[in-house]
Amino acid sequence: MNYDAVVIGSGVGGYSTAISLSNRERSVAIIEEHLVGGECVNYGCVPTKAFYHFSEALRILKKINSEAYWNWKDLVKWVNELVSDTRSNLIHLLEKKGVEIIHGRALLKDHKHIRIGDFEVSTNAVVLATGTDPKSLKNLVFDNKQVLSNRDVLKLEEKPSSILIVGGGVIGIEFANIFSNLGINIKIVEALDHILPFIDQDVALSIKKYMVEKGVEIYEKTYVENVSKIGDELSVKLSNGESFKVDHVFVAVGREPKTRGIGLENTGVELDNAGFIKVGDGYETSAKDIYAVGDVTGPPLLAHKAIIEGILASKSIVGIKVGKLDSHLIPQTIFSGLEVAFIGYTEKELIEKKIGFKKYKLPIYYLSAVRIKDSKYSFVKILVNEHDPNVIHGVQIVSPNASEVISSFIPILMGRIALSEAATTPYPHLTVSETVREIAEFVLGESIHVVIKK
Amino acid sequence: MNYDAVVIGSGVGGYSTAISLSNRERSVAIIEEHLVGGECVNYGCVPTKAFYHFSEALRILKKINSEAYWNWKDLVKWVNELVSDTRSNLIHLLEKKGVEIIHGRALLKDHKHIRIGDFEVSTNAVVLATGTDPKSLKNLVFDNKQVLSNRDVLKLEEKPSSILIVGGGVIGIEFANIFSNLGINIKIVEALDHILPFIDQDVALSIKKYMVEKGVEIYEKTYVENVSKIGDELSVKLSNGESFKVDHVFVAVGREPKTRGIGLENTGVELDNAGFIKVGDGYETSAKDIYAVGDVTGPPLLAHKAIIEGILASKSIVGIKVGKLDSHLIPQTIFSGLEVAFIGYTEKELIEKKIGFKKYKLPIYYLSAVRIKDSKYSFVKILVNEHDPNVIHGVQIVSPNASEVISSFIPILMGRIALSEAATTPYPHLTVSETVREIAEFVLGESIHVVIKK
Numbered sequence: 001m002n003y004d005a006v007v008i009g010s011g012v013g014g015y016s017t018a019i020s021l022s023n024r025e026r027s028v029a030i031i032e033e034h035l036v037g038g039e040c041v042n043y044g045c046v047p048t049k050a051f052y053h054f055s056e057a058l059r060i061l062k063k064i065n066s067e068a069y070w071n072w073k074d075l076v077k078w079v080n081e082l083v084s085d086t087r088s089n090l091i092h093l094l095e096k097k098g099v100e101i102i103h104g105r106a107l108l109k110d111h112k113h114i115r116i117g118d119f120e121v122s123t124n125a126v127v128l129a130t131g132t133d134p135k136s137l138k139n140l141v142f143d144n145k146q147v148l149s150n151r152d153v154l155k156l157e158e159k160p161s162s163i164l165i166v167g168g169g170v171i172g173i174e175f176a177n178i179f180s181n182l183g184i185n186i187k188i189v190e191a192l193d194h195i196l197p198f199i200d201q202d203v204a205l206s207i208k209k210y211m212v213e214k215g216v217e218i219y220e221k222t223y224v225e226n227v228s229k230i231g232d233e234l235s236v237k238l239s240n241g242e243s244f245k246v247d248h249v250f251v252a253v254g255r256e257p258k259t260r261g262i263g264l265e266n267t268g269v270e271l272d273n274a275g276f277i278k279v280g281d282g283y284e285t286s287a288k289d290i291y292a293v294g295d296v297t298g299p300p301l302l303a304h305k306a307i308i309e310g311i312l313a314s315k316s317i318v319g320i321k322v323g324k325l326d327s328h329l330i331p332q333t334i335f336s337g338l339e340v341a342f343i344g345y346t347e348k349e350l351i352e353k354k355i356g357f358k359k360y361k362l363p364i365y366y367l368s369a370v371r372i373k374d375s376k377y378s379f380v381k382i383l384v385n386e387h388d389p390n391v392i393h394g395v396q397i398v399s400p401n402a403s404e405v406i407s408s409f410i411p412i413l414m415g416r417i418a419l420s421e422a423a424t425t426p427y428p429h430l431t432v433s434e435t436v437r438e439i440a441e442f443v444l445g446e447s448i449h450v451v452i453k454k
Numbered sequence: 455m456n457y458d459a460v461v462i463g464s465g466v467g468g469y470s471t472a473i474s475l476s477n478r479e480r481s482v483a484i485i486e487e488h489l490v491g492g493e494c495v496n497y498g499c500v501p502t503k504a505f506y507h508f509s510e511a512l513r514i515l516k517k518i519n520s521e522a523y524w525n526w527k528d529l530v531k532w533v534n535e536l537v538s539d540t541r542s543n544l545i546h547l548l549e550k551k552g553v554e555i556i557h558g559r560a561l562l563k564d565h566k567h568i569r570i571g572d573f574e575v576s577t578n579a580v581v582l583a584t585g586t587d588p589k590s591l592k593n594l595v596f597d598n599k600q601v602l603s604n605r606d607v608l609k610l611e612e613k614p615s616s617i618l619i620v621g622g623g624v625i626g627i628e629f630a631n632i633f634s635n636l637g638i639n640i641k642i643v644e645a646l647d648h649i650l651p652f653i654d655q656d657v658a659l660s661i662k663k664y665m666v667e668k669g670v671e672i673y674e675k676t677y678v679e680n681v682s683k684i685g686d687e688l689s690v691k692l693s694n695g696e697s698f699k700v701d702h703v704f705v706a707v708g709r710e711p712k713t714r715g716i717g718l719e720n721t722g723v724e725l726d727n728a729g730f731i732k733v734g735d736g737y738e739t740s741a742k743d744i745y746a747v748g749d750v751t752g753p754p755l756l757a758h759k760a761i762i763e764g765i766l767a768s769k770s771i772v773g774i775k776v777g778k779l780d781s782h783l784i785p786q787t788i789f790s791g792l793e794v795a796f797i798g799y800t801e802k803e804l805i806e807k808k809i810g811f812k813k814y815k816l817p818i819y820y821l822s823a824v825r826i827k828d829s830k831y832s833f834v835k836i837l838v839n840e841h842d843p844n845v846i847h848g849v850q851i852v853s854p855n856a857s858e859v860i861s862s863f864i865p866i867l868m869g870r871i872a873l874s875e876a877a878t879t880p881y882p883h884l885t886v887s888e889t890v891r892e893i894a895e896f897v898l899g900e901s902i903h904v905v906i907k908k
Contacts, residue, residue, distance in 0.1 A: 012883070019902045045884045050826045053514060060511035064532045066524030074518040086822060096905045303883035307891075307902065311878055325880065333882045341882070368540060372504045404858040407887035410879060416870040424765055425864060426779065428787045428795070429466070429757035430499045433861035437761075448473045448761065451550045 003027045005317055006114055006123040008106045008262065011038020012303040013294020014129030015090065016310025017317075018099045024318050029100040029123075031116055036094070036101060037087045039131050039295070040303045043151040046086050048174060050079040051153075052335050055181030059214075059337060072159035075182075080154055108263035111289050115263075125317050128269070128277060128285070128292040129310075130262065132255035132301060140166060140227060140251050146234055147227070148250045150175070160184055160247040164236055166224055167252035168195030170334050173207060175250060177336040180214050187217040187246070189238060194220050196334070199396070200346045202361070206377035206398045210338040224249070257296045272298065281323045282316025283309055291317060305330050329413060333403040338375045341406035344394030344413050347383060356386030357393055362442045364399060366449055369432045373400035380439045389443075390418060401432040408436050419443050457481045459771055460568055460577040462560045462716065465492020466757040467748020468583030469544065470764025472553045478772050483554040483577075485570055490548070490555060491541045493585050493749070494757045497605040500540050502628060504533040505607075506789050509635030513668075513791060526613035529636075534608055562717035565743050569717075579771045582723070582731060582739070582746040583764075584716065586709035586755060594620060594681060594705050600688055601681070602704045604629070614638055614701040618690055620678055621706035622649030624788050627661060629704060631790040634668050641671040641700070643692060648674050650788070653850070654800045656815070660831035660852045664792040678703070711750045726752065735777045736770025737763055745771060759784050783867060787857040792829045795860035798848030798867050801837060810840030811847055816896045818853060820903055823886045827854035834893045843897075844872060855886040862890050873897050 004026035007018045015037075018030045035042045054075060061068050094101055104116035113122050134149035136142050144152050150171055163179055165172045168190030180186045188195065188211070195211075195218060196204040208218055219238060226237040233245045257276045264271075270278045270286040276298035283291045291313045294306035305325060312322045334340040350357050361381040364370050370378045378399040385391035395409045408427070411417045417425070422440035427433045441447045458480035461472045469491075472484045489496045508529060515522050548555055558570035567576050588603035590596050598606050604625055617633055619626045622644030634640045642649065642665070649665075649672060650658040662672055673692060680691040687699045711730045718725075722741040724732045730752035737745045745767045748760035759779060766776045788794040804811050815835040818824050824832045832853040839845035849863045862881070865871045871879070876894035881887045895901045 016902050020900070023900055023902075040883070046822050046826075049822065049884050053826050054518065057511040057514035060508060061515075061522055061524065064508065064524060064528040066522055066528070068515055068520055068522045070515065070518060070520030074520070078518045082822075082826060086825070089820065093903065093905065302880070304880040304888070307883070308878050308880045311900075311902070325878075330880050331882045333885070366543065368500050368503065368536075371540070372500075372507050372536060401855075401858055403882055403885050404855055404887050405861075407859075407881050407885070407890065408861040408864075410862075410881075411865040411871055414871075417865055417868075424762050424779075426756070426758040426762045426784050427861050427864075428785045428857055429494070429761070430503050431787070431857050431861070433858050434758070436861065446474070446477055446765075448470050448477075448765070449547065451547065 001121050003029050003121060003123045005125040005127060006031065006121060007127040007129055008114070009038060009129035009131055009294070009296075010036045010101065011129060011131050011294060011306065012040045013131070013306030013310050014038065014127065015094060016307045017127045017129060017293055017313050018094065019097045020311045020314035021317060022097045022099050024314060026318065029102050029121060030094065031102045031104065031106040031114070033103070033105040035087060037090050041086050041090060042083060043154070045303055047079050047083050047154055048150070048178070049335060050082050051075070051178045052174070054078075055178045056337060059181045073157070076154060076156070083154070106262055108267050111267050111287055124289065126290045127313060127317075128290065128296055129294045129306075130258040131295045132257050134251065135254045135256050136251055137166070137224070137253060140224065140249060142251065146229065146248055148248050150252065162186070162246040163248045163250050164189065164246045165250045165252060167254070168218065168220070169198075169252060169254065170196070172250075172252040173211070173334060173336050175252065176211060176216050180211070180216050181337070186215070187219065187244070189219045189222045189224060191221070191223045196340070199340070199342065200348055200381075202381070203340055203342070203396055203398055206379065207334075207336060207338060207340060209377050210336075210375055255295065255301060257298075259296065274298065279324070282321070283313035283324070284316065300327070300330060300332055302330065302332065329410065331406040331410065333406065335403060337400070338377060338398060339400060339402035340396070340398050341402035342394065342396040343406055343409055344392065345383065346394060346396070350383060350393055355393060357383045358386055359383055360439065360443045362439055362450065364435055364438065367432070367434060367438065369401070369430045369434065370399055373432070375400065380435050382439050382443060384443060390415065392419075397435065399432055399435065405432045405435055408433050412436070455575050457483050457575060457577045459579040459581060460485065460575060461581040461583055462568070463492060463583035463585055463748070463750075464490045464555065465583060465585050465748060465760065466494045467585070467760030467764050468492065468581065469548060470761045471581045471583060471747055471767050472548065473551045474765045474768035475771060476551045476553050478768060480772065482552075483556050483575060484548065485556045485558065485560040485568070487557070487559040489541060491544050495540050495544060496537060497608070499757055501533050501537050501608055502604070502632070503789060504536050505529070505632045506628070508532075509632045510791060513635045527611070530608060530610070537608070560716055562721050565721050565741055578743065580744045581767060581771075582744065582750055583748045583760075584712040585749045586711050588705065589708045589710050590705055591620070591678070591707060594678065594703060596705065600683065600702055602702050604706065616640070616700040617702045617704050618643065618700045619704045619706060621708070622672065622674070623652075623706060623708065624650070626704075626706040627665070627788055627790050629706065630665060630670050634665070634670050635791070640669070641673065641698070643673045643676045643678060645675070645677045650794070653794070653796065654802055654835075656835070657794055657796070657850055657852055660833065661788075661790060661792060661794060663831050664790075664829055709749065709755055711752075713750065728752065733778070736775070737767035737778070738770065754781070754784060754786055756784065756786065783864065785860040785864065787860065789857060791854070792831060792852060793854060793856035794850070794852050795856035796848065796850040797860055797863055798846065799837065800848060800850070804837060804847055809847060811837045812840055813837055814893065814897050816893055816904065818889055818892065821886070821888060821892065823855070823884045823888065824853055827886070829854065834889050836893050836897060838897060844869065846873075851889065853886055853889065859886045859889055862887050866890070
């Protein structure tokens with residue numbers, strides 16, 4: 001059997017490439033060794049956001065001291081059904097789009113031939129979309145029962161009473177929020193200086209205050225020294241000398257690219273220092289006719305990056321000249337109740353790049369949409385070029401609904417909407433999107449709702 | 455006492471104008487006969503969205519058959535506190551900005567002199583921002599106890615068991631959703647052909663199905679023939695012959711401008727046929743040095759319109775030439791769980807204006823953000839110029855979070871982001887904002903997630 005293209009991995013990056021090729025009348029197969037849909041559909045975005053949605057409702061109820069009675073099994077069942085529906089719909093979509101799904105593990109023999117068990121296919125182009133696996137630690141190896149990765153949460157049969165989360169990155173913080181909303185006792189240890197170490201410290205600090213206020217204990221500059229099983233519990237010793245018992249340890253210390261055991265050594269595909277696959281324009285790897293998209297090409301590990309990469313790679317495969325997605329314009333989001341969303345460069349990055357900038361930071365608790373939905377720690381920050389006020393280098397939002405609102409800043413970062421226009425654009429009241437107008441007014445020194453000290 | 459400007463009414467339009475003038479170093483007073491903050495702060499957006507926020511949490515809980523125990527008095531207390539905090543903050547802001555607040559009823563003696571009780575002020579410019587009052591009906595006069603307007607909800611001491619809402623417009627539908635989430639039995643009567651009569655029928659139909667599914671009874675082409683008190687209940691007879699008893703009738707049949715009793719007859723300010731104040735460029739009325747902003751200038755009656763009008767009017771007053779807000783670019787929102795948001799022209803309007811268009815309508819229940827958050831009736835619709843695919847005439851969204859997402863369509867309607875660009879822009883996963891990319895792909899015939907019939 002010969003295809004125009006074979007995609008290895010059916011996660012978001014893989015299926016987007018496959019469907020996009022099929023839309024362009026190419027014959028495509030997709031090889032999947034586990035569950036169709038990959039990490040996002042089965043273990044990542046979909047179940048996480050379902051848990052998140054429910055858990056936030058519980059949090060809101062607490063505002064007026066109401067109480068909710070709910071059942072862990074019912075919650076997990078609802079989430080599992082959402083996941084399996086999403087997966088079935090995706091399989092159905094792939095079939096309708098004429099993409100063949102081959103179940104099994106792919107082994108590249110060369111850049112044209114792929115083995116799947118006893119079976120071999122040939123292809124004009126290969127797309128690597130194998131994604132990543134959760135990293136474990138030497139003293140914390142996943143056992144799927146007590147030492148958990150994000151993939152194990154849907155399998156928990158009972159509501160835990162306590163969880164230690166190792167790693168204060170995006171996954172760690174999102175689950176800390178969800179678990180804490182669900183009434184589980186949560187501690188986080190982060191080895192680096194502060195949680196969310198890749199972002200500016202003021203953002204991390206807002207989230208830290210928010211988490212601490214809801215009862216999450218956070219240990220920074222701390223690591224797990226030792227974990228031992230005592231019956232159904234785990235006894236944990238931290239580097240700061242503290243010890244305690246927990247039901248589970250949830251390890252969220254990062255992801256590693258899935259590049260082993262698929263025959264890359266037979267192809268000349270090069271990896272970068274962190275082990276991710278190197279790609280150039282049009283998502284071509286260093287090997288002829290082999291492309292790569294999605295998480296396996298390196299950070300940021302985001303489904304929306306993977307979708308667009310899939311579309312661009314498919315264009316490239318059919319001979320349309322395309323570049324790469326401008327990483328500067330990829331919004332990143334943390335679904336943490338008090339959400340974080342950002343786009344462009346952080347202060348840290350601008351300082352490293354020696355780009356001069358002016359920082360405008362506006363606490364936005366005064367906005368009714370923020371006040372009703374939460375948190376005194378909300379703010380928006382905009383980083384404007386020092387010499388040219390029309391060049392915006394970065395925007396960071398810490399606020400409920402930040403994940404939706406950041407999209408309204410994309411045209412501002414692209415330079416398509418000037419701040420002077422945004423200041424008189426009627427973003428709807430009462431929404432968090434009004435933040436766009438508010439920060440624009442603030443930068444221009446024309447705030448209605450804020451007293452600007454002169 | 456002489457001011458550079460005196461603003462009559464301290465609602466959103468009024469306070470925005472006053473503060474914006476004060477920011478421009480003008481001496482300003484604001485006259486308020488009732489509560490500072492006007493309709494939005496005290497009876498409209500703020501309390502409504504607080505009720506909405508809490509009631510939606512209750513709805514989400516029902517998904518997994520969980521139960522919530524909460525208390526009407528606690529809810530009303532929380533909402534009342536939010537409202538009074540917002541009002542106090544506004545008073546504080548006005549003071550800090552140097553705007554004088556004069557309590558009392560304003561009576562214009564001419565275009566330069568205003569009486570407030572025994573007291574008189576003179577001014578170089580007058581801004582009318584008196585807003586609107588809820589309309590009552592001949593056989594349904596507000597008594598603040600059984601026959602209610604939106605202003606009475608915060609005063610209800612007990613949770614009603616049933617309410618008849620008269621009028622299926624924005625306010626009627628928003629309250630129907632809130633009340634129904636709170637477990638109150640709701641019926642709506644709408645005299646016209648369908649609820650939300652100002653919008654395209656497919657939008658109204660989605661909302662109708664959603665409301666009916668949650669147990670709201672909707673009577674279209676129906677009016678209230680008679681209401682009589684029977685003890686604590688009201689006995690209602692409809693034009694279709696049906697009769698029933700309810701605790702309250704909530705009248706939401708529209709708003710009327712507050713233009714009487716303020717001495718307009720002494721000024722030459724002209725009204726339009728519907729009784730709203732006529733304004734030209736810079737929000738000048740037909741009378742010299744008299745301006746008007748906000749709801750009293752006519753529909754759409756929206757706080758975000760009022761804010762921008764206030765800013766533009768203040769510029770105009772200080773001598774900067776400005777036009778009027780482009781009504782085509784004012785997004786409108788309905789906070790109804792399954793929310794509605796739209797911008798630009800509706801199909802109905804385009805047909806009336808004889809503008810040829812192509813309609814692209816995409817059901818978006820397949821998006822995980824929509825599926826998790828709700829409703830199979832979600833869709834997005836985009837109306838593209840028949841001859842020039844780069845001209846977008848209108849966008850309508852029916853979806854959870856539509857009120858935040860519509861802001862991302864503003865640059866598309868402005869022509870600043872082409873659909874071909876939106877199709878490869880990484881709107882964050884998993885959010886409803888992905889709708890922008892999805893509809894763009896759909897219009898271009900390049901959908902990843904949708905099978906396009908050819």
